[in-house]
Amino acid sequence: MAIPRFTRRAILGALAAAVLAPAFAQDAPVRIGYAIARTGPWSAGAQVTQEPNYIMWAEQVNARGGLDVKGKKRKVELVSLDDRSDMETVVRSYEKLMASDKVDLILPPWGTGANFAVMPLAQKHGYPMLSPTATGRKLLGMKNPYFFALLQQPDVMMTALAEFLKARGAKTAAVVYVDELFGLEQTAGLEAALKEKGIQIIEKKSYPLGVKDLQPVLNDIKSKRPDAFIALSYPPDTFLITGQSKAIGFNPKLFYTAVGAAFPVYRDKFGPTAEGVMGLGTWNPKTSPAAKAYFDAHVARWKKEPDRWASAHAWAGLQILEQAVAKAGLDRKALRDTIARSEFDTLIGKVRFRNGENVSTPGVVSQWQGGEFEVVWPPQNATSPAFYPKPDWK
């Protein structure tokens, strides 16, 4: 019996598809999943430092033809969810991404707490995570082989600050800090570092997140005349402390605030007032040509600047992922090993991990000078010498 025409076509079609399938299969995208805060208290940080970088990176990679997977280029497809700054939603989202959707790779959420929650899942399902917004010895103490912290640890940043103070002959310091894990760990690191350098802490006070008025505390500290004032603060309080210190005319030789000092909105709000304020930073467009390229691309894409601290770490993490996948492909165990054992070239310089900690990026001190957050210490990383003592409030 002759094979009917349409069946013949069907068989030919099927054969053709089977032969050509491998050629089409290489177009299957690499699915990269993440949950991030788009609403809720974590979103202010997440939407400045992390998600814009994730999206921009995927776009850039795809514009170059795709992610290099051991020589073969494949498009990147982002699978993203809003975690609403809620722990349960974070956990459930990653369970879905890892166990049900079985994405190829994941990117971490924002903040120490959320990263803590995802770590056990990452280990259980074998997904390496490169975290740019999680810091703390507690995290590293979990010894999770799939977790890599990009940010400089509290003791590293605080030691840099202490060294700067010692080099400039400061004798006394006053500290205020926010009642969060971040504030506590930074303070612990600072206390140890200052003690080692022989600098005396003459006042130490803490306050809750979202406090509306610290003038009495600042007045008190002003009357004690410390050489250095160090606020280990989060964004709303960073702004508050700056504004109120100016109001009461509190101008110590060193004025240092923590998270938020590196945000562009800090400079935009305070204008010339920000001059001389020091804080947690790592880079600026002058640190390297790659940094400038990144900065320009970010501004062009998002009409806003990246922040001068963790934005770069987020980008570096993506660069590391890209380089590691090119070498090891999508076998996540091999990927993890590659990340753990290699040295990478990134925006913030060379990065190498030891026991999950980025041990290559040094602790630095940055300072607002003429509208840019310059790196001022240590000298070998500085983009500009420091103003010390701090000029008077403008």
Add this chain to the structure above:
Amino acid sequence: MAFWFELVATGLITGGIYALVALGLNLQYGLMRIMNISHGEFLMLGAYLTWLGHTVLQVNPLAFLPVVALALFLVGVAVYWLCFARIIHTAPAVEVIEARSLLVGFGLMFLVQNAAYLAWGADLRGYSYLAEPVDLGGARFMANRLVVFAFAVGASLALLAVLRWTLIGKAVRAMMQSPTGAQLVGIDTRVLHPVVFGLGLAMAGIAGGLLSMVYEISPGMGEPYTVTALIVIVLGGLGSAAGCLLGGMLLGLVEAFGMHFTSPSLKMLLSYAVLIGVLLARPKGLFAR
């Protein structure tokens, strides 16, 4: 001496804002038993509007406040008609109004807050206005805080005056005392309710605008103020406008002194302890009728 003056002033300034926010909510609750838990979201809208007016239209934020107040008033009337009117007319008992308006309030909170996240993103925004120090009585204050205080107290007193001396104010107080009696005398709740609701939101909007001059704004900024407003209302006595004003000031002072004598970390603890203490002694609040 200057130190104590500054401490008291600090407390009063913070308290002034609390009072203003609470007054708006008090109007809505006192008159209609509407628990508008989304009140803070409209404060946030007022803040964003003022910020837009200042950064985009280059208008002086203080001058823009009346615009913000009007806009929020109109929004309030619309919100009342769309969301709350039906509850007031169909509910069989007062507790039911409270319960249902609470739920609708939640819905509004989700809606407004997330619309703001969508429209403006989660980033903190801010601008500098009158951020100059001013010397007063030996103590130093930021000019913008003094301005905020003056306006907050001014708006509160204006509202109190309206309630006491104008016809509309008398109508509102009549409604609060006896809804049926007021209607018998010819006061039209269908007109009064949306107007009062709108007035309440307008006050929240003004408060938001004033706050934007001093603090950074973000879509989530409203919730803590709703909570504080509820505390102040309960502290001062539900339905009492003067109680609101005094309760707000008291809370501000408690916070300022508490933070100084103990530690800023205990601020909320003290506020709630005071609240619980007051309610134990006077279950209807300090100035309840």
Add this chain to the structure above:
Amino acid sequence: MMTLRDSILATLLAALALSAMPWLLSAFALSLTLTCLMYAGLAVSWAMFCGATNYLSLATAAFFGMGAYVTAWGAEALPYGVAVLLGGLVAAAFAALVGAAVLHLRGAYFAVITFGLGELVRHAITYYEKSYAGTVGRVISAPPEAATIYHTVLLLSALAVVTALAVRASRLGLALRGIGADEERARTLGVNTRRAKVLAFSLSAFFAGALGAAMAMRWTYIDPLSVFNPFIGFQTVLIAMVGGAHTILGPIASAVLFSLLTEFLRLQFPYLFLIMLGFLLILLVLYLPGGLASLFARWRWRKSNA
């Protein structure tokens, strides 16, 4: 109306059926079921007290958080089951203590005070942890298996339903309903309103605390802000009231529906879902004020009158 015995039996059978889920569902579907169960337990225990008495309690967040911290502190020393039980007991004891002081308040006063409790306990714990333990969050280094957590939550929720059924049929339930209808009259009729209220308040707190203790293990890292999340309290109240706080089936159905709907919307509309949720909620309250339970009642009425 089913008899008490039949209702309890139905609950236990449902629980038995649900206990097989860890072996049938994917990890994600199991998490979703877990959330449904948690909110069902929270909503039913909330309605047990607040539905009958018409009190508006926002204290769920306080009890939940306390239970979570009992786990956080005791995780190293205590076995899981004991920690959960202890979490419930601590919350119940706290409720009894506080209840004796504040349960004479009503309406908005009571609501604000109970909301304040959550914040109060959160700040107290933060202060204590910071000053004496030198830390803010706690890490749970050896969390139990997902299936264990699931079964614990299932057990607690089933227990909450059974308790609610039993209370409703008992004299305590009668007393509570009397208080809800007219507290003065109940008192003149000889009901010890104070004792009834404190008892029921503590009972509902027990479940909130135990559920908090059970769920905390899932998150590995416990800090005051996430476990004393006022949203948990709001959502419980929302679910119970939307379902119909005077019933038992209403809050359960509402918990399942709400959790599934939220998740569905979140996955389908990653940017708009909360706006849609708010919108739906408003529509629901305005046009179905009796809650889901009223739908059910209406359907039954129609059937019996057909």
